[in-house]
Amino acid sequence: MTHSDLDSVVAAVRERIDPDEEERRALVDAAAELESRVHDALADLPVDADVLQVGSTARGTWLSGDRDIDLFVRFPEDLSREKLAEYGLTVGHAVLPDGHEEYAEHPYVKGDYEGFDVDLVPCYDVPTAPDIRSAVDRTPFHNTYLTERLDDDLAADVRVFKRFLKGIGAYGSDLRTEGFSGYLAELLVLEYGGFEPLLRAAADWKPQVEFDPEDHGTRSFSDPLVVIDPTDPERNVAAVCSAENVARLQHYARSLLSNPREELFFLADPPALDAEGICDHLERRGTTPVAIVFTAPDLVDDQLYPQLRKSLDGVADGLDRREFDVFRKATFAAGDAVLFVELSVAERPRVERHDGPPVHVRNHAEGFYGAYADHGDDHYGPFLDGDRFVVERPREFTTATAFLTSDALFDVALGKHVESMLREDGYEVLVGDEVATLADSFGDELGRYFDPRP
Amino acid sequence: MTHSDLDSVVAAVRERIDPDEEERRALVDAAAELESRVHDALADLPVDADVLQVGSTARGTWLSGDRDIDLFVRFPEDLSREKLAEYGLTVGHAVLPDGHEEYAEHPYVKGDYEGFDVDLVPCYDVPTAPDIRSAVDRTPFHNTYLTERLDDDLAADVRVFKRFLKGIGAYGSDLRTEGFSGYLAELLVLEYGGFEPLLRAAADWKPQVEFDPEDHGTRSFSDPLVVIDPTDPERNVAAVCSAENVARLQHYARSLLSNPREELFFLADPPALDAEGICDHLERRGTTPVAIVFTAPDLVDDQLYPQLRKSLDGVADGLDRREFDVFRKATFAAGDAVLFVELSVAERPRVERHDGPPVHVRNHAEGFYGAYADHGDDHYGPFLDGDRFVVERPREFTTATAFLTSDALFDVALGKHVESMLREDGYEVLVGDEVATLADSFGDELGRYFDPRP
Numbered sequence: 001m002t003h004s005d006l007d008s009v010v011a012a013v014r015e016r017i018d019p020d021e022e023e024r025r026a027l028v029d030a031a032a033e034l035e036s037r038v039h040d041a042l043a044d045l046p047v048d049a050d051v052l053q054v055g056s057t058a059r060g061t062w063l064s065g066d067r068d069i070d071l072f073v074r075f076p077e078d079l080s081r082e083k084l085a086e087y088g089l090t091v092g093h094a095v096l097p098d099g100h101e102e103y104a105e106h107p108y109v110k111g112d113y114e115g116f117d118v119d120l121v122p123c124y125d126v127p128t129a130p131d132i133r134s135a136v137d138r139t140p141f142h143n144t145y146l147t148e149r150l151d152d153d154l155a156a157d158v159r160v161f162k163r164f165l166k167g168i169g170a171y172g173s174d175l176r177t178e179g180f181s182g183y184l185a186e187l188l189v190l191e192y193g194g195f196e197p198l199l200r201a202a203a204d205w206k207p208q209v210e211f212d213p214e215d216h217g218t219r220s221f222s223d224p225l226v227v228i229d230p231t232d233p234e235r236n237v238a239a240v241c242s243a244e245n246v247a248r249l250q251h252y253a254r255s256l257l258s259n260p261r262e263e264l265f266f267l268a269d270p271p272a273l274d275a276e277g278i279c280d281h282l283e284r285r286g287t288t289p290v291a292i293v294f295t296a297p298d299l300v301d302d303q304l305y306p307q308l309r310k311s312l313d314g315v316a317d318g319l320d321r322r323e324f325d326v327f328r329k330a331t332f333a334a335g336d337a338v339l340f341v342e343l344s345v346a347e348r349p350r351v352e353r354h355d356g357p358p359v360h361v362r363n364h365a366e367g368f369y370g371a372y373a374d375h376g377d378d379h380y381g382p383f384l385d386g387d388r389f390v391v392e393r394p395r396e397f398t399t400a401t402a403f404l405t406s407d408a409l410f411d412v413a414l415g416k417h418v419e420s421m422l423r424e425d426g427y428e429v430l431v432g433d434e435v436a437t438l439a440d441s442f443g444d445e446l447g448r449y450f451d452p453r454p
Numbered sequence: 455m456t457h458s459d460l461d462s463v464v465a466a467v468r469e470r471i472d473p474d475e476e477e478r479r480a481l482v483d484a485a486a487e488l489e490s491r492v493h494d495a496l497a498d499l500p501v502d503a504d505v506l507q508v509g510s511t512a513r514g515t516w517l518s519g520d521r522d523i524d525l526f527v528r529f530p531e532d533l534s535r536e537k538l539a540e541y542g543l544t545v546g547h548a549v550l551p552d553g554h555e556e557y558a559e560h561p562y563v564k565g566d567y568e569g570f571d572v573d574l575v576p577c578y579d580v581p582t583a584p585d586i587r588s589a590v591d592r593t594p595f596h597n598t599y600l601t602e603r604l605d606d607d608l609a610a611d612v613r614v615f616k617r618f619l620k621g622i623g624a625y626g627s628d629l630r631t632e633g634f635s636g637y638l639a640e641l642l643v644l645e646y647g648g649f650e651p652l653l654r655a656a657a658d659w660k661p662q663v664e665f666d667p668e669d670h671g672t673r674s675f676s677d678p679l680v681v682i683d684p685t686d687p688e689r690n691v692a693a694v695c696s697a698e699n700v701a702r703l704q705h706y707a708r709s710l711l712s713n714p715r716e717e718l719f720f721l722a723d724p725p726a727l728d729a730e731g732i733c734d735h736l737e738r739r740g741t742t743p744v745a746i747v748f749t750a751p752d753l754v755d756d757q758l759y760p761q762l763r764k765s766l767d768g769v770a771d772g773l774d775r776r777e778f779d780v781f782r783k784a785t786f787a788a789g790d791a792v793l794f795v796e797l798s799v800a801e802r803p804r805v806e807r808h809d810g811p812p813v814h815v816r817n818h819a820e821g822f823y824g825a826y827a828d829h830g831d832d833h834y835g836p837f838l839d840g841d842r843f844v845v846e847r848p849r850e851f852t853t854a855t856a857f858l859t860s861d862a863l864f865d866v867a868l869g870k871h872v873e874s875m876l877r878e879d880g881y882e883v884l885v886g887d888e889v890a891t892l893a894d895s896f897g898d899e900l901g902r903y904f905d906p907r908p
Contacts, residue, residue, distance in 0.1 A: 207814055207841065224841065243840050243841040244838045244841065247812070247813035247840070250814060251838070285803055286801070286803040287805070325777070327805075344802060345799055347740070347800075348740075348798060349740040350740035351740065353781065358701070360661055362658060362708070366708065369908075377738070378738065380739075380904070382908060383906035384698045386697050386698055386701070387697040387701045389908070451834075453835075454823075454838050
């Protein structure tokens with residue numbers, strides 16, 4: 001495959017990802033049956049409502065094997081939120097008797113139907129997108145906008161682009177990935193008129209890159225990629241997309257264009273590492289890793305990962321300020337959570353330099369000298385360096401572990417739930433080769449950490 | 455003594471430093487005999503010249519025990535430099551038959567006479583200081599200026615101030631000390647009208663501090679202390695005096711005023727350290743010292759120390775740039791020379807982070823990625839950090855010793871003669887406790903280093 005051109009690579013990818021006729025028919029049949037059940041359930045309610053299938057399976061932009069059917073039940077605008085929730089759940093349970101309730105803006109019912117993952121979401125039927133009363137009300141407008149504009153060819157290109165984003169690890173607008181949502185992928189393919197022109201453009205993007213398909217934007221954004229929502233002039237569809245994921249798309253777009261190959265659509269993660277593999281890397285790198293290990297707070301990923309990242313930054317900053325020189329860092333979670341910081345410096349001297357005021361600032365200089373003149377054997381000075389007093393005094397923490405196991409850890413900025421978990425549930429600090437025990441739960445994550453790729 | 459007031463402290467100091475009548479008479483007699491010998495020697499020369507005693511022993515500002523007699527022989531302005539040197543040496547050898555030749559601006563004769571160290575220096579007899587043909591011609595003008603202005607009380611205060619400067623380690627305008635010259639000390643006492651007002655003023659100095667006794671300065675200076683030479687409007691008498699020595703005077707002036715005590719005039723150095731004492735300090739400090747030891751270049755101190763300091767700064771900068779984090783440093787010389795650098799970091803990882811260009815700068819980004827994509831197992835990446843490529847690559851030097859024993863040492867700024875000595879004669883690198891062997895030659899210096907005082 002390596003030497004074929006882009007068209008044949010895309011054709012080969014499509015062989016693998018385009019739903020076949022049977023899959024399409026199964027989906028259409030299932031959706032029709034579900035819609036019919038919704039109508040039946042609505043008939044028993046004292047309210048005028050309709051149902052709309054939305055999402056990639058409604059628009060032909062789903063990838064073979066995706067099993068999501070999203071049905072939005074639109075209720076009149078004047079219905080109270082309480083009634084909307086009540087009716088929504090009534091319909092949901094009627095349609096999906098084995099379903100369970102979940103919660104987004106409103107409670108809704110999620111359940112299985114003939115192998116499909118079905119979401120049955122109530123929303124308000126507002127005349128235009130700017131009239132929405134809750135975020136989910138926007139979805140039907142997205143659906144209408146795209147359905148009107150995506151023909152079969154463009155839908156096929158959306159599937160290829162989504163597979164590419166998945167392959168390179170940039171797909172998903174969850175706060176763990178901070179990548180491209182399906183809606184964003186569809187708008188970009190639409191904007192450029194296909195997958196290949198989008199690739200060629202992305203390869204040359206100079207962020208900030210801005211699109212406003214309906215030319216109605218009213219705000220400015222600082223995000224690297226800005227796509228004004230065609231149904232909402234105040235919203236950047238790419239708000240979640242990180243600079244790193246924009247760069248990732250740019251890099252792999254160039255890579256695919258210069259050497260078209262199918263593997264970029266299905267990039268494999270580096271192999272998981274076992275304890276020995278981790279020790280080998282540490283030996284090769286000569287760094288000092290430290291890890292704070294604790295029970296992950298019971299939060300959804302969209303809340304957990306921002307908190308873990310904030311905590312990781314706080315801990316890394318605390319270590320940097322104590323001069324242990326952070327080399328690289330990462331956070332992992334799966335039952336346990338880990339703040340993993342690789343340090344350049346394992347140990348600092350027992351003394352630290354403390355610069356005093358210039359001697360000519362008499363009151364400060366006399367105060368400084370007086371404060372340190374009669375300290376014991378563990379102090380050196382005060383002495384002069386140029387026009388200033390200097391003292392060498394005992395350093396609070398000579399190892400990262402000493403800092404991480406002290407109360408000073410709680411002076412750094414930590415995510416709120418992470419902080420309570422560390423305080424109440426406690427935590428373990430691993431240092432050096434001890435981190436190899438993380439292989440049991442985080443071999444995949446450490447495999448990626450020690451074989452980092454764009 | 456601790457609780458007496460400043461006057462009685464000064465009186466006690468004067469008891470120890472004022473030359474007694476016998477010492478004065480011996481000096482006057484010796485100077486008279488030497489001058490008479492000069493006149494005899496001049497009588498045999500085909501030139502009109504006179505002789506002038508200069509320096510502290512000529513002005514009553516010498517400290518008991520000083521044994522320097524400086525005699526300047528003034529020759530006519532129109533004499534050639536060759537003849538001046540020839541006649542100067544003729545007179546010198548006639549007056550001091552056992553003397554030897556030294557060299558300042560001209561050659562001159564130095565020798566012993568009845569226990570006095572006698573300098574017999576030829577110079578030109580110019581009408582005013584701005585007419586001088588060589589630096590030594592200025593000395594007679596200094597002498598005249600001060601002799602006319604220093605009465606016995608001021609001369610006594612000069613002695614006290616000079617003793618104070620010696621006591622605190624700030625006396626001497628040589629380039630090792632970078633302190634206060636005798637002439638500068640005399641001008642300052644004159645300026646303030648005595649030792650105590652000078653102390654009180656210095657305690658409050660806000661450098662830059664500027665004096666121009668004759669109000670004739672024509673240049674501006676950046677030195678912390680500026681005293682325009684009363685005999686030369688273009689010269690700062692305090693040009694050599696470092697910010698540190700100005701601060702030193704300020705600190706000890708305050709200390710003496712707030713707690714008058716004789717010991718400040720005779721501060722003892724910290725005790726010398728033996729090898730064990732050095733190891734004790736290193737253990738207590740937890741630092742990693744490195745020392746480059748080599749044969750000191752055969753230079754006078756005024757050339758040697760600036761070169762050693764420049765070399766020390768260069769080496770320290772080289773170590774800092776390789777992230778071994780210099781904690782403190784010093785240079786010593788006595789036969790051997792030592793560049794001594796105390797480090798906070800003994801070892802760096804085997805990898806270093808190397809930031810590449812932002813991915814959106816396409817040509818640079820593609821170049822960077824191409825350059826590092828296929829490196830071996832000792833490289834990590836390229837990967838993304840935000841919008842940039844990053845690679846972790848092998849670090850050139852993981853220890854300070856590796857750097858100091860490599861050719862890279864010669865890329866740092868070294869004093870010229872130091873560099874040739876290191877290249878041609880070689881050098882030894884000591885690290886950690888190995889530096890304790892320096893106690894044999896530099897126990898005093900290391901005693902001061904590990905007990906630093908203002």
